[in-house]
Every structure is written in structure tokens, then in C-alpha cells.
Amino acid sequence: MKISLKGLREFLKAVEVFLFLIAGPTAVFYYISTKWPPFLDISYHVVVTILVLQAGLSYWYSTSVFREIKFKPLPAAQNKPVPRATFIVVAYLPNELKIIEATILNILQKIKRPRDGIELIFVYNTPHMEELELKMRELTYKWPELILANAYGSRSKGENLNYAIDLASGEMIALFDADHLAPADCLERAWRWLDEGYDVVQGRCKIRNGPESFISSLVEPEFEVIYGIHHPSKSVIFDTALFGGSNGYWRSSALKKTKFSESMLTEDIDGTLRALLSGYRFANDRSIVATELAPTTIAGLWYQRKRWSQGWFQCSLKYQAAVLKTKYLNVRQKFLWTTLLSWRVTYDIISSLLFPILFAFWMRVGRAVLPLDPYIVFALIFTIFSGPYQAMVAYKNAASPRGSVFLYLNYAFLVWPYTLFRTMIHMVAIRDELTGERKWIVSKR
Numbered sequence: 272m273k274i275s276l277k278g279l280r281e282f283l284k285a286v287e288v289f290l291f292l293i294a295g296p297t298a299v300f301y302y303i304s305t306k307w308p309p310f311l312d313i314s315y316h317v318v319v320t321i322l323v324l325q326a327g328l329s330y331w332y333s334t335s336v337f338r339e340i341k342f343k344p345l346p347a348a349q350n351k352p353v354p355r356a357t358f359i360v361v362a363y364l365p366n367e368l369k370i371i372e373a374t375i376l377n378i379l380q381k382i383k384r385p386r387d388g389i390e391l392i393f394v395y396n397t398p399h400m401e402e403l404e405l406k407m408r409e410l411t412y413k414w415p416e417l418i419l420a421n422a423y424g425s426r427s428k429g430e431n432l433n434y435a436i437d438l439a440s441g442e443m444i445a446l447f448d449a450d451h452l453a454p455a456d457c458l459e460r461a462w463r464w465l466d467e468g469y470d471v472v473q474g475r476c477k478i479r480n481g482p483e484s485f486i487s488s489l490v491e492p493e494f495e496v497i498y499g500i501h502h503p504s505k506s507v508i509f510d511t512a513l514f515g516g517s518n519g520y521w522r523s524s525a526l527k528k529t530k531f532s533e534s535m536l537t538e539d540i541d542g543t544l545r546a547l548l549s550g551y552r553f554a555n556d557r558s559i560v561a562t563e564l565a566p567t568t569i570a571g572l573w574y575q576r577k578r579w580s581q582g583w584f585q586c587s588l589k590y591q592a593a594v595l596k597t598k599y600l601n602v603r604q605k606f607l608w609t610t611l612l613s614w615r616v617t618y619d620i621i622s623s624l625l626f627p628i629l630f631a632f633w634m635r636v637g638r639a640v641l642p643l644d645p646y647i648v649f650a651l652i653f654t655i656f657s658g659p660y661q662a663m664v665a666y667k668n669a670a671s672p673r674g675s676v677f678l679y680l681n682y683a684f685l686v687w688p689y690t691l692f693r694t695m696i697h698m699v700a701i702r703d704e705l706t707g708e709r710k711w712i713v714s715k716r
Contacts, residue, residue, distance in 0.1 A: 278570060281699070288698045292620070296627035301634050311632050315642065318625045319650045325618055326657040328610065333657075333664045335504040353462045355387035357441030357523070361431045362395040362449040368403050370564070371395075371449045375407070378447075379414045381455045389458075392418045394435035396425040427711060429531040429538040436526055444526050448517040450564040451476070460559045461520035470525040470551035471543075474518035474559030475499065477670045481678060483567050489689055490565035490572070491674050492682035495665035499557060506555035509607045511600070513543045513553060518561035525551045536709060537582025544590045547608075550599040560670045573696060574712040580700035581709070587612040588704075619697045658686030 304311045358378050362371045371393075378391050391414075393407060404419070411417045422434040432446070443465060447453060454460075457474065464472045475498045481491030498515075506512040514521075516539035521529075529546045531538040547553065566572040591612045595605055633639050643651075662683035666676065682689075703709070 281573065284699045284702060285695055288695065288702055291702075292623045292698060293626055293630075296624055297630040297634075300627050300631035304631060304635060311628060311635070312642075314624070315628050315632070316646070318621060318628060319647060319654075321618065321621050322625070322654045323650045325622070326654045329657045329661060332501050332504040332508075333661050335508055336500045336664060336668055338507065348463075348467045351466055353385035353459050354442035355440065356385060356389045356443045356445060356458050357439040358382075358389060358391045358445045358447060358453070359432065359435045359439065360391065360393050360447045360449060361428055361435070362393065363428075367449040371403065372406070374447065374449055374452060375410070375417070377452045379410075379417065382453060383455055383458065385458060388416065390416050390418060390440060392420050392435045392438055394420040394422055394431045396422045396431060427533050427538070429533040429535065432531045432538070433533065436530060439523060439527075442523050444521045444523050446514075446517060446519050446521065447561070448563065451517045451561045452479075452563075453518070453561050454559060457518075457520070457559050457561070460556060464554045464556060465520070465522050468552065469554045470522045471512075471514055471546065471553045472520045472559070473502065473512050473514055473553065473555045474520070474561055475503075475557040475670060476515065476518055477560055477562045478565045479562035480564050480567070481674050483565075486569060486572050487565040487567050488678055489682055489685065492662055492665055492669075492679050493689075494565070495669045496661045499665055499668045499670060500661065502555045503557040505607060506553075509604050511547070511553055511604045511607060512555035513611075514539050514546075517563065518559065520559075522551075534709075535582060535585055536578050536711060537586065540582060540586050541589075544586055544594070544608075548590070548593055548597050548599060557670075576693060576696045577700045577703070578712065580697045581704050583612075584616060584701050584704050587616055616697075616701065619694050623694065623698070655687065658690065659683035662686065 300311060300314065360371070360374055360378070375391065375393060378389075382389065395404075397404070404421070407417070407419055411419065418438065420435050420438060422431045425431050425434065436444070443458065443462060445453070445457065445461070454474075461472045461474070476494060477498070478487065478491040478494050481488050502512065502515075516537075519539075525546060529542050529549065529551070532541045535541040543553065566575055591609065594600065594608045594612065597605075600608065629641075632642060641647075662679045666673070666679040669679075
């Protein structure tokens with residue numbers, strides 16, 4: 272198998288992280304245990320307890336999704352008709368040449384238009400004239416709602432978005448990536464929330480190419496867990512949500528004031544936090560289902576998730592203190608956002624210590640054996656079953672068309688090694704951020 276120089280560098284980073292988080296701590300735990308034998312047992316039970324707490328959150332969110340989560344009109348609703356709306360579709364050419372036309376035509380041909388109509392701003396950056404650009408110009412004659420916006424010199428999604436946001440004339444702005452196909456009734460579903468006083472609504476993202484490869488077959492049920500369970504459950508429990516980068520609907524005034532960072536790796540999470548800290552309200556509506564394409568290779572998944580993880584870590588460093596101080600979030604919402612920011616980083620590091628503790632214990636006793644007591648047995652069953660339980664709930668609540676049972680059984684069986692793989696990506700992302708390596712790698716289409 273041929274490995275590129277870029278791939279080799281990422282592999283060496285993973286080795287570096289492994290040595291730092293596994294080999295080094297194993298030696299430390301072993302040394303301390305020779306001086307104070309109870310240290311290993313105490314550390315073991317503390318780390319296992321952390322795993323149990325995280326699994327408990329997972330069970331809580333998964334079980335909460337069984338609650339009736341339907342839109343209910345509130346007295347705050349003004350019952351205004353859906354206003355003029357702007358769709359902004361962002362593309363990186365020539366990377367997304369093969370998929371963008373379908374996205375554009377889906378909006379122009381299938382979206383239910385409000386009385387005052389829509390506009391579609393297709394914003395892109397390309398170093399030279401593309402054949403697609405000429406084709407899009409022809410479409411503007413047939414569809415006057417289509418506006419072509421070439422963000423010359425742009426080097427990030429944030430720059431593209433900000434360029435288009437300045438052009439938008441709609442009272443509601445819908446943001447979409449180039450591979451997302453919007454549902455026909457998305458505007459009326461999203462406007463219900465904005466009409467009640469919310470400023471941003473995040474819809475549900477569903478993978479449509481799950482069967483294409485082994486990697487995409489894992490991502491499809493994973494997205495059903497994220498967008499079909501966790502996001503809507505957290506929105507109902509805590510009355511807050513996040514903008515996930517696409518299939519998001521903003522009140523125009525809120526978006527024009529917030530805009531997006533041109534340097535952060537996850538401009539969507541950065542924008543979410545700045546908006547929340549300015550007092551804007553977010554909701555999640557899993558009935559607004561848009562489909563997207565998952566990475567189909569390990570490399571594609573690695574670079575996508577590393578950018579997400581590094582961007583989240585950037586936001587953790589930048590906004591955690593502000594989240595705890597703000598007057599716009601209540602105690603429960605601050606708890607949630609702390610679990611999404613600082614806790615997710617802390618948990619990944621602490622949970623990784625389970626292996627050095629076990630390795631040090633095996634060095635002490637001279638054989639590979641799992642130290643068990645009644646609490647550890649409970650914790651083992653409770654924690655291990657949390658992943659399959661999420662897969663079961665995700666299958667039951669999957670958006671139509673639902674993937675095969677085999678797809679979810681496969682995910683349930685592989686969820687723990689897949690989780691370890693993602694944890695390694697998180698750790699490499701943290702390593703990159705701490706060493707100042709912040710390169711944006713666009714997901715290949």
C-alpha cells in the first residue's frame with residue numbers, strides 16, 4: 272500500500288501521541304506504584320468512574336430522545352408568514368465540481384418558496400475560470416434567484432460565507448455546504464422557531480452514501496447518533512443548540528452581526544459561541560432533514576475529524592471562561608457547554624490513561640489479567656453497552672430512508688475500536704494546535 276508523505280507525517284504524529292499518552296504514563300504509573308502500591312488501584316477506579324459518568328450522559332441523551340419532540344407553538348409566536356429567504360451555498364472549486372450542480376438545482380427546483388420568494392447565493396473561490404462557472408452563468412438566465420459570488424482571494428470557508436452574507440437580502444438565511452441536499456419544506460419548518468423568538472435553527476444532517484465504502488458505512492449510523500439523538504435531546508433538555516456548519520437557518524440580523532471567523536478551523540462552532548455569548552437563542556429541529564456525503568476513505572475521515580477536533584479545542588481555549596461568566600446562559604446550559612468544551616478534552620485525556628494503568632499493573636503482577644471487583648464488572652458492562660445502545664436507539668429513530676439493520680449492527684460491534692480511533696484523532700488535533708500547526712485541509716469530493 273502506497274503511503275504519501277503527508278500520510279507518513281500524520282502516522283508519525285500518531286506515534287508521537289501514543290508515546291506521550293501511553294508509553295510515558297505507563298512508566299510513571301509503574302514507578303509510583305513501586306513506591307506506593309495502592310496508587311494503581313486508586314487511579315484505576317477513578318478513571319473507570321470517569322468512563323461511567325460519560326456513559327451515563329450518553330444513556331441520558333439516548334433515552335431522552337424517546338420523549339415526544341415535536342414543535343409546539345408558544346405564546347411568543349407572532350404567526351407571521353415565511354418571509355423572503357436567502358440560501359447561501361459554499362463551494363471550493365475545483366474540489367466540488369461534481370456535486371455542486373445537483374445541490375444548486377435541488378434548491379431552485381424543489382424548495383417551497385415563500386410569498387416574497389428566495390434568492391440563492393452560490394459563493395465559491397477558484398483560481399481560474401471553471402467550466403461549471405460558465406454553466407452556472409447560463410442557469411442565472413433561467414433562474415433569476417441565482418446569484419454567483421466569486422470570493423476572489425478567499426482561503427477559508429469563513430471568508431466565503433462573510434462575502435455572501437453581506438450580499439444577502441432575505442430576512443432568514445439558510446446556510447448549506449456544497450454536498451447538502453435541502454428538504455423541500457425546510458423554510459416553513461425553520462421559520463416556526465424564528466417566529467417564536469429563536470435566532471438560529473439547526474436541522475438534521477443525514478448521510479446518503481453509507482453503502483459506498485466501509486468508512487461511510489460507519490459514518491452513517493454515527494450521524495444518526497449525533498443528529499438524531501444527541502443534538503435534539505440536548506436541545507430539549509437544555510434549551511440550547513449549536514450551528515453545525517450546514518442545514519442551519521439564521522435570522523438575518525443575527526447572522527449579519529455575528530458573521531464567521533476567517534481563521535478558526537470550525538467557524539461554525541466559533542460563530543455559535545459568539546452568538547450565544549451575545550444573547551442569541553439556538554434550537555435544534557430534527558424534522559428538517561438534509562442529506563450529505565460522508566468521507567469514503569480513512570484519510571478523508573482522518574483529516575475531516577482532525578479539523579473538527581482541533582477547531583473544537585480552539586473554541587474550548589477561547590470561550591470556556593466566557594461561557595461560565597455570561598449572563599445569557601443559565602446554569603444547566605453552562606453545564607452542557609462545559610461538557611462540550613473543556614470536559615470533552617479532559618475526558619479524552621483521562622480515559623486514555625486506562626491503558627497505561629493496566630499496562631503498569633500487568634508489569635507489576637507479571638501477566639496480562641483484568642483486575643475485577645463488583646464495581647469494575649458493573650462499570651465494564653454499563654460502559655461497553657452504551658455504544659450498542661446508542662446504535663439501537665439511532666436505528667429506531669433514523670431519518671427516512673433508514674439504512675439496513677446490518678449497517679447499525681456493524682456500527683454497534685465496531686463502536687469501541689472506532690471510538691479509540693477518533694480519540695487518537697482528537698489527541699493528534701490537540702498536539703497540532705499546541706505546536707501551532709493549523710492547516711485547513713478541504714474534504715475531497
